[in-house]
Amino acid sequence: MIHAYTDGSCEPNPGRGGWGVYIETDRFPFGLQNYKLNGKVEHETTNNEMEFLAALQALEFVQSRKDWVNDTLTVFSDSQLFVNTVNATWRAKKPHLQEILSSIFVLRDNLEEYRNIKTHFKWVKGHSGVAGNVIADLLARFGQDHKPFENFTIKQVKSHGKWNPVF
Numbered sequence: 373m374i375h376a377y378t379d380g381s382c383e384p385n386p387g388r389g390g391w392g393v394y395i396e397t398d399r400f401p402f403g404l405q406n407y408k409l410n411g412k413v414e415h416e417t418t419n420n421e422m423e424f425l426a427a428l429q430a431l432e433f434v435q436s437r438k439d440w441v442n443d444t445l446t447v448f449s450d451s452q453l454f455v456n457t458v459n460a461t462w463r464a465k466k467p468h469l470q471e472i473l474s475s476i477f478v479l480r481d482n483l484e485e486y487r488n489i490k491t492h493f494k495w496v497k498g499h500s501g502v503a504g505n506v507i508a509d510l511l512a513r514f515g516q517d518h519k520p521f522e523n524f525t526i527k528q529v530k531s532h533g534k535w536n537p538v539f
Contacts, residue, residue, distance in 0.1 A: 377504030380422025392511025410515030450498030
């Protein structure tokens with residue numbers, strides 16, 4: 373099981389943006405492990421672009437873990453635009469979103485074909501206390517401000533919104 377919670381942040385929108393990814397995995401023999409990733413872009417961007425970019429970063433991270441095979445990856449996003457577009461319910465109209473989406477599809481297909489990792493994309497309600505989403509949101513905000521993720525504590529995460537570690 374690999375769960376990747378992704379989020380984008382942009383303030384103002386459009387403006388400076390950041391992305392965050394929180395990954396949980398129970399890959400044997402190590403038990404439950406987590407990984408935190410974040411970053412920013414140097415150009416003016418939108419929240420939607422950051423949402424798409426966060427998912428791309430999650431897939432790139434999983435792709436980089438060569439020992440991760442024969443598994444299921446679920447990418448959670450609080451962006452209905454992203455989830456509905458990647459699941460072919462909606463269509464991305466902006467060329468830059470289509471480019472990111474194309475890269476996501478290539479990575480998804482490569483993970484399945486060469487590593488037997490089946491990828492699913494699911495929507496999760498933002499700011500509703502889902503622990504992974506809360507952490508991804510903080511990572512995105514910290515990324516936007518170019519702050520490393522080591523600078524926040526669980527106390528900050530819990531105070532950021534409702535905390536509900538049970539899914």
